[in-house]
């Protein structure tokens with residue numbers, strides 16, 4: 007298959023789009039007509055720019071409102087097509103994509119449309135060109151690929167072929183089996199787009215919410231399996247209309263596109279069980295068994311305060327780095343690295359972002375394999391000098407320029423504590439009863455959310471949960487979890503369009519996207535809260551109104567209610583499953599810890615999020631209404 011991307015996917019001018027597309031290693035580009043109309047140069051200039059960057063224009067589109075027109079419009083439509091062929095000749099493109107007619111003037115009838123396409127095919131062929139027909143899901147007469155295929159079949163012209171656009175096909179839930187019997191040489195172009203499940207009209211859904219394969223909820227795999235069954239080996243191009251992409255960075259969105267195609271085709275190869283032409287096997291997705299450590303970048307001034315917080319939370323200092331100003335803190339299976347070194351990555355990170363999480367390390371089955379996969383997926387590998395005899399833990403760049411390390415047992419990387427750190431002699435790591443990292447919550451710009459979703463889901467063997475909408479006093483926050491099947495890794499992505507949400511204010515405090523909070527698990531929330539209080543940890547106060555409501559909602563024994571109230575503990579229940587949450591007050595830099603106890607519970611307490619956000623907002627503003 008020859009893959010490509012449409013200019014309509016990206017932000018910027020035509021030049022910026024082409025540049026980003028070439029940088030993401032695409033070889034083909036679909037020129038969306040508006041991008042050429044707004045280009046300040048001739049089509050020949052555009053061609054020089056496109057081909058100068060090693061790209062080929064695979065199609066020019068869309069040609070609208072063509073088939074089924076009565077006279078006098080019919081003649082005008084053909085004259086318009088001839089003009090477009092002129093432009094294509096200059097542009098160096100031989101395929102015109104025609105989308106189905108939406109005009110109220112158009113007449114229905116497969117035969118009439120087929121006759122129009124036959125004539126268009128004749129005209130195209132005279133110039134050595136071809137035309138391809140796409141059924142828009144909101145087309146006036148033709149909105150089903152089976153009808154557009156029937157038109158193409160009856161047009162019966164070698165220069166007339168079909169476009170299959172996965173969005174239009176899947177959005178309508180059209181049966182896919184008819185794809186399997188289309189002769190592959192008659193499929194001139196396949197356009198790929200995914201989309202989240204939304205209940206809205208096809209046009210608005212398509213024009214604003216499409217996303218790259220894997221970022222949405224449509225059954226892309228079934229579409230690809232049907233396509234594969236035809237023996238198709240032609241042009242496959244990403245065509246995404248998405249408001250966030252239009253507002254995002256063209257460079258990074260183009261890379262996301264390439265990444266999504268690589269993964270989609272690798273998954274097809276795995277399912278097909280046989281070689282798909284031109285496709286190299288990718289190393290498998292990383293099987294992740296937990297968080298090995300969380301690394302904080304601190305400076306001399308903040309280090310001692312931060313370490314005091316860790317002690318109060320029940321952590322003990324387990325080791326001191328052999329050559330750097332780095333300490334290892336441990337409690338249960340939780341490892342925290344505090345990096346106050348004056349050189350290296352963490353130091354630079356601290357200069358830009360202040361006290362913050364600069365790296366996460368994941369336990370995986372095969373660390374070198376993950377980094378290999380990451381390289382193929384155009385992720386950014388990371389290397390920094392290590393001291394003599396110290397371990398070189400493989401890493402890639404993650405959210406906000408932070409690092410994602412990979413540690414495995416297979417290559418002995420799991421010995422890094424012994425190799426790189428001198429033990430302090432501490433031997434009790436039970437502290438406040440915290441046992442493991444439950445989840446890591448990251449805040450990011452709204453436009454980046456799909457990028458990081460794809461980054462994690464393309465690299466790790468994880469699934470995504472549906473997007474939740476959470477109400478913050480300053481606006482709406484979108485929240486989506488990425489998790490392994492057994493909960494060994496849970497990451498939450500948060501983003502908001504409002505500047506006033508806690509999530510957005512964190513971004514400005516941090517000067518970038520990053521880890522806003524980490525939830526630590528305990529087996530006994532009440533005992534843990536007692537210990538924390540005894541250690542002087544200040545927990546986020548929860549209003550009495552919450553408990554008043556909970557009392558009637560949850561129907562808990564009076565004694566349990568009292569313990570929740572006294573501990574500022576939030577509660578949720580799903581069937582027999584229960585969830586308990588408390589929060590520390592916000593630390594320097596806007597970061598905070600959460601402590602949770604799960605009793606067979608799988609969610610994240612979404613019902614409690616607005617309460618928690620309101621309390622945090624109230625504390626951060628510290629302005630009380632008059633008279634309080």
Ligand SMILES: O=C(O)c1ccc(O)c(O)c1
Pocket residue numbers: 067068105140142171197212213245
């Ligand atoms: O939204 C549209 O008009 C439009 C245009 C061209 C396409 O290929 C398409 O799928 C949709």
Ligand SMILES: [Mg+2]
Pocket residue numbers: 140171197245
């Ligand atoms: Mg399309």
